[in-house]
Amino acid sequence: MSEQKTMLLVENVTMQFGGVVAVNNLSMEVREGEIVAIIGPNGAGKTTAFNVITGVYAPTNGRVSFDGRCVVENYPRGKMKKNYLGENAGLYTQVKEPTPDRLTALGMARTFQNIRLWKSMTVFDNILVAKHLKRSSNLFSAAFRMNREEEAQQRREVLALLEIVGLADVKDELATSLPYGKQRRLEIARALATKPKLLLLDEPAAGMNPQETQELTQFIGQIRKDFDVTIVLIEHHMDLVMDISDRIYVLDFGRLIAQGTPEEIQKNEKVIDAYLGVVDDAEN
């Protein structure tokens, strides 16, 4: 593993909202091809960490590097180039301010805890829209259909993707009319349509029964192989996490309390105290 290059590097990230420290001095590293899980009780700051990594929030402190370049740092949004004079000023290779769309263009894609599909669109269109950023057309060439080849090519890719994820038979249904499990799957497929190097899944198994969770576990494993992506996931289903992850980070009250392989985490007393015991009680 160690010879693999680093895909995501989070260094000393702190995210503060008013007086609340949602993420406190978090550091983590994800190497290419890994599946890494972030676990922790509710309110531990997992989703906030995702939001910092994907550029939704600018962190109060710390920085994030992705695929070898620094993408997120503690500067006020919109003022990056002018105001950043810190020690790492020279390291900047990033474009403008790291809004989520720019990070997606660099190769990061995510799903959401509470599914965010586009409700007025079909399954097919939901994925087709995610291809929008790969377009070469401007408004005029798009309106006058001057890139028919590109359009057709993308449509073929979308169909192929739908085949792989097993949603081809429902492609003309409205996205929101799908059963819950398929909506989750669609959201993952939509993220994959942007051809990411790093896929961030926010509680992909939330609300699923053991059967569906089992399927999802296989699905995630298959994605890693077929699409050659690195995966970071937030999850509460311990079976899934232990089954699939190469390494696990455990957060509690915004702090990193443990990290390691599934075996190490299962034995870690701090983690058992803070988290695992509680969840087992709650789930049984």
Added chain:
Amino acid sequence: MIETKNKKGAWIAFVCVFLFLALIFALDQLIKPTDKLGMLLIVLQKGSVYALAAVSMNLLNGYTGLFSLGHAGFMLLGAYTYAIFTIPDKSRDAVYQYFDAAIRFSIPEQLSNHMGGFGTALGVFIALVLAGLVAALMAWLIGLPVLRLKSDYLAIATLGFAEIIRAVFQWSKLGPVTNGSNLLKNFARASKFKLEIAGTKLSLSTFVPVLIATVCIILIVLIVNSTYGRAFKAIRDDEIAAEAMGINLAKHKMISFVTSSFFAGVAGATLAMVLSIAQANNFKSAMTYEILLMVVLGGIGSITGSVIGSLLFVAASEWWLRGLDSGKFLGIEAPNIFRNGFRLVVFSVIIMVVVLFFRKGIMGEKELPDLFRKKKKEAPAKEGQA
């Protein structure tokens, strides 16, 4: 789905549009403005202008989910640009009674000097495009600060900009350009458009506005059905997901805003062309509200709906409900009730009923082809899919 599925559909649409325009052209010749059916022409002229205005507003409010109320301001810009650049030289001093006109350049006139009748038509076309471009440029400037704002703040800020534009155009110091608060007239107007074939003059007074509106609406349909249109819808449905999927919000909102304003500008120019006058005071926020109500009537998010909504709105208020204002309606005579203004009261009540009880409007989010498609759904209709 449009492009791969239906080459056939595109042909059908093309033929329908052609037949429709031919029909309008024929009506233009058959009906005299003084006839009993003359109202039909007026409804078609104004209706098509408002249809364009409503569709362009729908692109922004319905498809992109940006609630903007600045439409009247952009229409004003379009109307003035068009008017200023098409007033013939000899009328200019009569129009600018109190000012020394600064812009003395009529595009149609200049071109007709070189190219004759075709030059006039080309000049009108260029003036229309210019009208749209001026509105679009202004939209870009306004959009930089205001598009970051959330829904209702955006509404009130764009409304404010429309009011500022209106005040600027009435300012006496700009009189040499805008004629101050006085109206602009004598510019190239629909009632004067004629096609001369073998000595007979054919009227184009309805055909030209309808043609402009049709072409523009087709352009908007093409945009809406393109990858950009889908990106707009994604922003409307879920902005956060759209951004996470790589859609640059600022850029796409700006594209939508500028495009919508471009067509609003063209609509304003066409309105001036139809009404034969342009005056800043006609472009109050009440006009934006009316257009918004047309969009709502037809169904927010449906272009067909906006067209139907505005045609109904104009037909009802200008024609069918006229009797409510003049003492006699549906054979009932009651001059005390059916007097000036009653029509608008009835009309507003109808609109309130739609807003409250038929929130989806006439079409909801459906389009005209959807209505036909539904019937065919039994049969396997997906043959052409790539």
Added chain:
Amino acid sequence: MDALKTTLPYIISGISVGGQYALIAIGYTMVYGILRLINFAHGDVFMVAGLMMVYLAASLPLYLAIPLVILLTVALGFTIERVAYKPLRTAPRMSVMISAIGVSYLLQNLALYITGGLNKNYPAIPWISDRISIFGMETSRVTVITPFLTIILVAALVQLINHTKIGMAMRAVSRDFETSQLMGIQINRVISATFIIGTFLAAVGSILFFTNYPGVVPTSGAMPGLKAFVAAVFGGIGSIPGAVIGAFIIGIAESVIKGLDTILIVNGAIDEQIGLATFSDAFTFVLLIIILVFKPTGLFGEKSTDKV
């Protein structure tokens, strides 16, 4: 000294107009605080109050007409909320805003029908319409009374909000609509109370406003309504003191700009009239856009964070 003498009347009348806007602005800011709705019809309710005064004062003595106008205006505000906004409580915000625009359209057209589009002279109200002289300037007494009356009413309102049960409920609802509902606050009663207070103040405002103007037309409410809303945004929407201060700023700015040509000529800055008065309405919106760009929450507004 000359400069001061020319400027002062404009400032005084600006303070007065500001007071009238403040009374309307409170209706906007309270409704927005609770429903997150720009009540576009509020300005038209204000206009209808003016018209009702015209018609009622023609047949009734003023001591009956004034309370009746206030009562009827409040009833109108209450009814509008029940008929046009309440059914849309779960609908998207855009729908409610459109409904508000629809109501505004209806009220204006109704007024147009009833008045026949004619300017209706507002009845002179004894004592407050009397002409008086202040700092050597001729004006009606209402100009002087308005700011004081506004401040008294606002003070009373703040007491109501801070120290009564319904006031507490209002504060709770504006803080968190859903939670207050769960806590057993009767949302509909709170909303109705908000509309009643808002329209009551608008009715009082309309009496003060129209006394100083030649008459009422169907569109009389639109511009004061918009300006009052801008005042509410300027001060920080949801904040009552903010709305009042915003209204005074806008009232004074508007009035000074109306006389800016004259003031500048007296100061020697310009030689002749340059028609800046055209911008007296538009300047309000310039202020709006400046505040929205630089401090979107307004002068006294609270910051809200949105959740991903």
